[in-house]
Amino acid sequence: MTARNQGVRAILQSIIRPLILVSAALLAGCSLEQFPQSTLSPHSNYARSIQSLLEQLTFWVVVIFVVVMGLLIYALVRFRSRPGAPEPKPVHGNTVLEVAWTIAPAVILALVAVPTVLTIYHTQGAAPPGSLQVKVIGHQWWWEFQYPSLGVTTANEMHVPIGQPVEVTIESADVLHSFWFPIIGGKRDAVPSRSNRLWFTADTTGTFPGQCAELCGISHANMRMKLMIEKPEDFAAWVALQQSPPAAPDGSTEAGKGKQIFGQSACIACHTIQGVSAGVIGPNLTHVGSRTSIAGGIFHNDEEMLARWIQNAPERKPGSLMPKLDLPPDQVTALVAYLRSLR
Ligand code: CUA
Numbered sequence: 001m002t003a004r005n006q007g008v009r010a011i012l013q014s015i016i017r018p019l020i021l022v023s024a025a026l027l028a029g030c031s032l033e034q035f036p037q038s039t040l041s042p043h044s045n046y047a048r049s050i051q052s053l054l055e056q057l058t059f060w061v062v063v064i065f066v067v068v069m070g071l072l073i074y075a076l077v078r079f080r081s082r083p084g085a086p087e088p089k090p091v092h093g094n095t096v097l098e099v100a101w102t103i104a105p106a107v108i109l110a111l112v113a114v115p116t117v118l119t120i121y122h123t124q125g126a127a128p129p130g131s132l133q134v135k136v137i138g139h140q141w142w143w144e145f146q147y148p149s150l151g152v153t154t155a156n157e158m159h160v161p162i163g164q165p166v167e168v169t170i171e172s173a174d175v176l177h178s179f180w181f182p183i184i185g186g187k188r189d190a191v192p193s194r195s196n197r198l199w200f201t202a203d204t205t206g207t208f209p210g211q212c213a214e215l216c217g218i219s220h221a222n223m224r225m226k227l228m229i230e231k232p233e234d235f236a237a238w239v240a241l242q243q244s245p246p247a248a249p250d251g252s253t254e255a256g257k258g259k260q261i262f263g264q265s266a267c268i269a270c271h272t273i274q275g276v277s278a279g280v281i282g283p284n285l286t287h288v289g290s291r292t293s294i295a296g297g298i299f300h301n302d303e304e305m306l307a308r309w310i311q312n313a314p315e316r317k318p319g320s321l322m323p324k325l326d327l328p329p330d331q332v333t334a335l336v337a338y339l340r341s342l343r
Contacts, residue, residue, distance in 0.1 A: 036209050039182045043208065043229070044200040046123050046185035053119045060111045123185065127167035127199035132160065135169045138177030138190035138212065140321065141219040142283060142296035152242040153272075155283035156297040159228045161235035162205050170196040178214035181227045187213045202229040211297075218319035224297035238290075246274050246286045247341045258338025261331050270322070273342065282322060289343040295320075306336045 042051045079088065091097055136158070137144040145158045158181075160166045170179045172190035180187040184200045212223035230238065249255035259276070262268065268277035274286040288294070291301050295317050299305040310332050313322035327335070 037182045037211070041183060042185070043183040043204040043206075044185060044202045046198070046200040047183060048203075049119050049123050050185055053115055056115050057112060060108070064108060124198075127197075128165045131165040131167040131199060133167055133169070134158065134160070135171065136179055136190065138170070138172040138174075138179065138216070138223075140174050140217050140319070141212070141223040141317065143179075143212075143223070143225045144173075144283065147239070150239050150243065152239060153284040154242060154287070154291070156224070156293055157226045157228060157291050159230060159235055159238050160202055161232045162202050162229050164232070165199055165201045167199040168197060170198070175216050176214050177212045177216050177223065179210075180213040181208060181210035181225075183208045184210075184227070189214060202227075205229050205231060207292075209297075219296070219317050222296050222298045222317050224293075226293065226297060241290060241343070242287050246276070247289075247343065248275075249338065249341050254334050254337040255341040256338075258334035258336070258341075261327075261334055262338055265327075265335075266323075266325070267335075285339065285342060287342055289340050303336050303340065306339055307332050310335055 039047075040051070042048045133147065133149055135146040135148060137146070143156050143158075144153065145155065146153045168179070168188075170188050170190045171194070172192045174192065176192070177190040178187045179190055179198075183204075184202070185198070188196050188198050190196065206229055208227045208229070210225045210227055212220055214220075216223065228238075247255070249259055251257070251260065262273070263276060268279055270279040270282040272278050272280060272284045272286065288301070293299060294301045294306060295309055295313070298317065299309065309316055309322075310325055311327065312324045313320040314324055
């Protein structure tokens with residue numbers, strides 16, 4: 001094989017290899033099981049609009065890529081240097097060529113800009129009347145969800161009914177955060193003393209992960225959340241449970257002792273349990289036992305993790321505002337029993 005042929009081969013390989021890598025990456029991104037936060041698995045009208053835009057743009061990009069690379073490869077092979085070949089003719093000053101390569105990029109930019117702007121208008125308009133209102137507040141490092149029309153406040157787990165538009169108002173209690181459930185659609189910043197919003201209609205039931213997408217301090221990576229998309233009757237049952245008064249265990253039980261300890265400890269300064277305490281710095285615990293996770297969605301909500309969390313939160317989550325409590329083990333057991341009873 002001549003050195004020239006090897007050169008042509010190297011150029012072809014340098015074009016084909018990245019193509020194969022990109023296709024593999026795209027295929028891998030399609031599985032929600034493998035990559036639960038994939039942006040390529042839309043489950044709302046908003047995310048589907050973005051997906052459709054991505055597909056349109058990818059189509060045009062592939063067409064342009066194939067045409068340009070085809071012409072390039074043709075030119076490389078057809079006009080390669082041969083012994084005794086004449087000097088190539090310069091194209092400088094060719095009016096037809098210059099007009100053509102001015103118009104072609106303008107057409108390509110229009111192909112990108114028109115669907116993009118249309119999608120922005122389509123997804124960023126006002127939410128339909130009758131949308132479920134959810135207020136999201138980013139905290140270092142957990143998410144608060146309020147449903148003002150339903151009188152419900154919860155943390156780290158957002159419940160919505162399938163098929164009903166949901167308007168989310170996004171705020172921050174301290175620093176910049178970013179609200180992001182990949183299956184809903186785009187990210188939206190949570191900015192102190194300002195409200196951002198987005199709306200979506202979920203179209204698949206299930207539990208989907210999300211997380212803060214703006215560097216917000218030492219536990220930024222520990223600021224996660226879950227989206228529970230439920231059938232309307234399941235959502236109504238969840239709302240009814242959240243609206244009910246909290247459990248009031250009898251004083252003779254372990255949970256009852258825990259309630260007493262809770263009422264006499266530092267817990268009440270930061271946490272609300274309806275009818276028991278009114279702190280607003282940490283998550284509302286009125287129905288904490290009904291949640292699947294604690295501590296910004298990073299731990300399972302079970303006896304063991306709750307006990308470890310209560311004993312020494314900063315060890316489990318760097319920078320945690322909840323201090324190391326160092327309570328006697330029997331008090332921790334009682335507190336855990338009480339919190340678990342708050343279903
Ligand atoms: Cu909040 Cu990162």
